[in-house]
Amino acid sequence: MSKPTPNTPPERPNESPSNKQDGTVEERVDTTLPDAQPVVDRVQDTPATNVSLISGNSKPRQYKVNNPSFFMQRGYQVLLVLGLIAAFFLVMVYQTLFGRIEQPQQMVTIEQGQTYYGLLPQWQNQIPLFSASVAKLYIKSQVDAPLHAGIYQLPENPTIAEALQILEQGAKAAMVKVQIIEGKTSKDLYQALRDNDNIEKEVLTAGSDNASIAQALDLAGILPDSVTNSSDPIVNHNLEGWFAPDTYYYGEGTSDKKVLTDLYKRQQKALTDAWENRAPDLPYNSPYEALVMASIIEKETSVPEERPLVSAVFRNRLIKNMRMQTDPTIIYGMGSRYDGNIRRKDIDEKTSYNTYQIDGLPPTPIALPSAASIEATLHPADSDALYFVATGNGGHKFTNSLAEHNQAVKDYLSVMREKKSQTPPQ
Incomplete structure (x- = not known):
């Protein structure tokens, strides 16, 4: 009885013994179709299997790639930042040394003991991006002579470099x-x-x-x-x-x-400047009249805090059409005749300046007033005082009525008598 033969497919005509031996599959071409393509081409056109569907990992695998452009981009970024920093520094240096101060041509007074460094805060407030450190470095490296006291004329809208050059010249002149x-x-x-x-x-x-x-x-x-x-x-x-x-x-x-x-x-x-910013309702018709009053205030008190009060007294008297009755005007009108004393005849003498005898202000100032007295003239204190007299101990007593004023005069005379009695004879 013969053994049944296994159910094996018949050999295809194009299979060769070598294919059977190495177990490999040779590419087959269907010659029945005129445009036949190798099977492998159709396999390559099929999308690759997504391994994530098999592994269950939803994140695709990433593979390291040696990409030199990444490092080049970081390098460009660093260079850009450094370039911006350098550009800002250059602008700051330029503004510090060559930025212009907005001011007209003017005279600048340098007092004894002032230094170049002491001038920097003023410039720092006037020049954008001004660097005190850059200015100090420039002064230390470029300015040889110390700052000399004097009056210097600065040009219109100067740079700090120009100003320093002008100030440096002062040391070369007596x-x-x-x-x-x-x-x-x-x-x-x-x-x-x-x-x-x-x-x-x-x-x-x-x-x-x-x-x-x-x-x-x-x-x-x-x-x-x-x-x-x-x-x-x-x-x-x-x-x-x-x-x-x-x-x-x-x-x-x-x-x-x-x-x-x-x-x-x-x-x-x-x-x-003071006139343009003056307080309202002042009895002065021109800046010159304010200058006249400032000179009287300057002569009446040497106490800075009293200037606005003295200004208020004279303003109030002028508004009420009261005579000013201030002793310094008597002295100025006497000229070279003044010997240090004011007598009754001097008070009664009518000169161009004696405000006991004339109405309103004298014709000219009677002294060289400070800027502080000019300011006080045009910004008097809020006071109704009409009188003031020395206390004998420094400063003045300000009063609103004649009765109060007369009492203040008596107090002053009492203080002076007391001081005189304590003075040893010569």
């Missing part, structure tokens, strides 16, 4: 000190300049008077007609009050004309 104390007169100023051998005399020549000085300084228009046309020699062309008191330094050989012109410009600016 400087002359010109000191004018608040409350002194223009006559005192003229004499101080005449006595200074290092100041060239161009205006204050022998025989010069008020009219010739005003003409030499070319200050036409700053005086009222009542002053320029006055028959009183003290009043006529008197420039009293128009020069700012302070301590100044000038190079040797500077002319008196330059000194007087500089002091006038400073006083004019202080008066103009």
